Amino acid sequence: MSIIDLAELRFVKLSTAYDGHVSQFDCSQSDLNEFIRTHALQEQYDRLSVTRLACYHNLLVGYFSLANSSIVNKNLDDRDYSNIRRYPSYPALMIARLAVHKDYQRQGIGIKMLERGMGIAYKLSDHVGCRFITVDVKVDLRAIKFYTRFGFKPRKKDYNKVEEILHGDYRRNEDSVFMYFDLWKPYLGWCC
Numbered sequence: 001m002s003i004i005d006l007a008e009l010r011f012v013k014l015s016t017a018y019d020g021h022v023s024q025f026d027c028s029q030s031d032l033n034e035f036i037r038t039h040a041l042q043e044q045y046d047r048l049s050v051t052r053l054a055c056y057h058n059l060l061v062g063y064f065s066l067a068n069s070s071i072v073n074k075n076l077d078d079r080d081y082s083n084i085r086r087y088p089s090y091p092a093l094m095i096a097r098l099a100v101h102k103d104y105q106r107q108g109i110g111i112k113m114l115e116r117g118m119g120i121a122y123k124l125s126d127h128v129g130c131r132f133i134t135v136d137v138k139v140d141l142r143a144i145k146f147y148t149r150f151g152f153k154p155r156k157k158d159y160n161k162v163e164e165i166l167h168g169d170y171r172r173n174e175d176s177v178f179m180y181f182d183l184w185k186p187y188l189g190w191c192c
C-alpha cells in the first residue's frame with residue numbers, strides 16, 4: 001500500500017486532460033474501472049452525471065460521479081420526514097459511482113470524497129431543492145460498512161439485508177442495497 005497525506009488531496013472535474021490517468025485507474029472492480037475509463041466523460045457530455053477526480057500529486061487515487069435523483073417517502077425512516085411537508089417523493093442527489101484506487105484504499109480517501117459530494121449537495125440545496133443523498137451500494141461488506149460509518153441508512157425494506165451483510169449471513173442473490181443520507185443533519189463544514 002502507498003501512504004498518502006490527505007491534506008494534499010485535490011479534486012478536479014473530469015476532462016480529456018486526464019485521459020492518461022483514467023485509463024490506468026484500477027479499484028479492483030471491473031464495472032467501476034470500465035465506467036471511469038470508458039463511459040464517464042461521455043455521460044458528462046450528455047449531462048447524465050458529473051465526475052470528480054481525487055488527485056494526489058500526479059496520481060489519480062479516486063473518483064466519484066453525481067447525478068440528480070429522488071427518494072420515495074415509503075423508503076424513508078418515518079423520523080426523517082416527520083418535520084417536513086408530506087410529498088410522495090423528495091429531491092435528492094445520487095452518488096452514481098464512487099471508487100478508490102486499489103493501492104490507496106483504507107486511508108480515508110473514500111470519506112474525503114463523500115465529504116466533497118456532501119458539500120456539493122449542500123451548496124446545491126441553496127439553489128435547488130435537495131434534501132437527501134442516495135446511493136445504490138454493492139452487496140459488499142466493506143462498501144456497506146463505508147456508507148454506514150458515514151451515517152447513511154438503508155431504505156426500510158433493506159434493514160434486514162444490511163444486518164445480514166454486516167453479520168456475514170447474507171445468502172440472497174441481489175447485488176445492491178439502496179441507502180440514503182439526510183442533508184438536514186448539521187452542516188459540518190463540507191466544502192466543494
Ligand SMILES: CC(C)(COP(=O)(O)OP(=O)(O)OC[C@H]1O[C@@H](n2cnc3c(N)ncnc32)[C@H](O)[C@@H]1OP(=O)(O)O)[C@@H](O)C(=O)NCCC(=O)NCCS
Pocket residue numbers: 027028029032098099100101104105106107108109110111112136137138140141142143145146147149
Ligand atoms: C469502499 C471504498 C470506496 C472505501 O474507500 P476507502 O478510501 O478505502 O475507505 P476509507 O479509508 O475512507 O474508510 C472509511 C471507513 O469505511 C469502512 N471500510 C473501508 N474499507 C473497508 C474494508 N476493507 N473493510 C471494512 N471496512 C472498510 C471502515 O468503516 C472505514 O473506517 P475505519 O478505517 O475508521 O474503520 C473503497 O474500498 C473502494 O473503492 N472499493 C472498491 C469500489 C467500491 O466498492 N465502491 C463502492 C461501490 S457502492
